[in-house]
Amino acid sequence: MPKDYITQLIEIGSTTGIAMAGGLGHNLYMIYKNKKVTWSIFFINIALAAFVGYVVGEALPPSGLTNATLAISGVSAIKIFEIFEEMGAEILFKKL
Numbered sequence: 269m270p271k272d273y274i275t276q277l278i279e280i281g282s283t284t285g286i287a288m289a290g291g292l293g294h295n296l297y298m299i300y301k302n303k304k305v306t307w308s309i310f311f312i313n314i315a316l317a318a319f320v321g322y323v324v325g326e327a328l329p330p331s332g333l334t335n336a337t338l339a340i341s342g343v344s345a346i347k348i349f350e351i352f353e354e355m356g357a358e359i360l361f362k363k364l
Contacts, residue, residue: 287321290342
């Protein structure tokens, strides 16, 4: 593997890893609040957190708050998807 690919994989891994840690925090918070967390919900939250973290990481300029922003995006991945869903529906209905 060329060095550029390894560097890119490390960057993607660090971005999604921080967001996945935020997703793990969200799962733990759900357990703390006595909400039912199944294994499927657990892994779906982690995967969504990784995806949202990657998207947010690509959109952010490098700064001192990048890691915190990625972790927060991981924690709130479900809410971010809900916002995108609502915005997408509004945009679609405006164009129709």
